[in-house]
Amino acid sequence: MADVYLHIGLNKTGTSSIQDFFFLNIEAMAQEGICYPRAGLDGAAHHALSYWLGTPEPDRNFEQSPMVLAMRKEIAGASKVVISSEDLHTHGARGARILKRLFAGHQVKVVFYVREHLSYLASWYQQNVQASHLSCSFDTFCHLTRKPLHTLADAWTESMGRENMFLRLYDRKALTGGDVLLDFVRIVGVPGDLERFQRKRYENNPSVTGNLLFIKRLLNNLLDKATASNMVNETTELAKLKPEFLGAMQVDAPLVAYVAGMYKGDRKVLLDRYGVEIPERSGAMAGSLFPDFATLREDYDLILDTAAARDYDIAKAMRMITLGDLSYLNGKH
Incomplete structure (x- = not known):
């Protein structure tokens, strides 16, 4: 049975780079025994699978669900399977239990990238202002979207086991080769360099500021x-x-300190429980004035x-x- 690697996020941690890479190389990966299933795809990512998780269907006639049948048929015979959607982490313990059942008999490993809290919130905020009708201030956004990262990881650890959780810090200093894609493929076990594969040469989601x-x-x-x-x-x-x-937007020192204090406990749990050390940010965050x-x-x-x-x-x-x-x-x- 195949090893299944569930890449569940976070958003704003290079997810599009990973998804575009595997989508562009579906056939090449298949030749090496690695399946990036077309079942559950929406674009280059498995957002349709994530959407399915949020519906009542998995709790009804699970074994006859078209998603279950299509996914199991496609991954049969593969040595490794990669599933990727940054939205998966939002489904918590219920989503983890459903996916464990979907991939019953397989060794399921969860890959979860976390990011320093302020830079994560700022990047998320910039994307939402650009790509939706979000109109609140950044400090209000920080308050409304409070998201202790260890609780997200814990929900998946409960179902999958600590030994199957790969929690990684999205930071060039912590990533293999300073590259999230290289870091991820090494976890999956893609051998050799990546030159034999196609790869986009531009940034997928540039931050507007x-x-x-x-x-x-x-x-x-x-x-x-x-x-x-x-x-x-x-x-x-x-x-x-x-x-x-x-690029980045400037954030003044008082708000930086507020966010750092808000997530102090989260940083400690991530270090103690998962060995992930997120440095405490201090002083203003450099970037363009918003507004100038x-x-x-x-x-x-x-x-x-x-x-x-x-x-x-x-x-x-x-x-x-x-x-x-x-x-x-x-x-x-």
């Missing part, structure tokens, strides 16, 4: 989710206009003019708001 992200956040107050979400590719392209529109009022008007004009010239929907939305006298805000920052 600065005044571009701030303008999108303003617009999110006026747009429904579908309309706001459809602007994700436009904002990705507009981020190329200035270096300050790409000194250049907001200039950046607004640049974004609007470029978006209008390209007939982007975001230009139509931006015309709904007008920047007035910013001297009060400039004086406050």
